[in-house]
Amino acid sequence: MGERKADVRRKTGETEVKVRLAIDGAGKSVVNTGIPFFDHMLSSFAQHGLFDLEITAEGDLEVDDHHTVEDVAIVLADAFREALSDCxxxxxxxxxxxxxxxxxxxxAVDIGGRGxxxxxxxxPTEKIGNSFSTENIPHFITTFGTKAGINIHASVGGSNSHHMAEALFKAMGVALDKATLIDPRKQAIIPSSKGRID
Incomplete structure (x- = not known):
């Protein structure tokens, strides 16, 4: 089985995003989106998912953080799809x-092609730090899961927005790490009765 890696770029009138991903990594990350708390969450996602991840994003942050968060989710999803190939x-x-x-x-995740x-x-708060809107957390997860073809059921509770967000990003990283592991009993098998993941 080859290396499960991807290098994806996307440029629009609102953002330019570059993502380099290695599924079978060591949790190393270099992330610069212009949104410090978002960088922290993506680095935590990579560390606990044991993904090697490089992300750079330049977006219209003078408007708000929405487009940058959304487009990072899109490009990260494309990178996962490319790196996992036929799964x-x-x-x-x-x-x-x-x-x-x-x-x-x-x-809980199912990498089954159905986003x-x-x-x-x-x-409990509208923002974490000075530049990250908590409303963009569900938007990031929904955009990522839908575009990547991953079924994600998640929940979060607590009283501190920072802790809640961090627990959620860690949970996604750990869940995706476990789901993307290679089962030695089925190395030649695509895990679907359809014979394909889509």
Whole structure:
């Protein structure tokens, strides 16, 4: 089985995003989106998912953070699809519960080609830091899951928005790490009765 890597770029009138991803990494990341808290979340996602991840994004942050967050989700999703190719041999399903102080997050994923996201939970503040809107957390996850063809069911609870967001991004990273692992019993098998993941 070849290396599961991808290098994807996207340029629009609103943003320019570059993502380099290695599924079978060591959790190393270099992230610069112009939104410090978002960088922190993406780095945490990579570290706990054991993905090697490089992201650079230049966006219209003078407007707000929406376009940058959305387009990073799109390009990261494209990178996952490309790196996983036909998904041959992967575990496919996983679920985790991640606590962080008073907060917790759950995440269940199915890398089955059917992009659908259900996220439950409300953040107590509108922003984390000076530039990251909490309304963009569900938008990021929904955009990523839908574009990547991943079914994601997640929930988050707590009283501190920072802790809640961090638990959620860690949970996604850990769940995707487990789901993308190669099962040695089915290395030559595409894990779907259809014979393809789409």
């Amino acid at each position: 041959r041999g992967i575990v496919r399903f996983s679920d985790v519960v991640i606590p962080m102080d008073e907060s917790y997050a759950t995440c 659908y996201v259900v996220l439950k939970g409300t953040f």
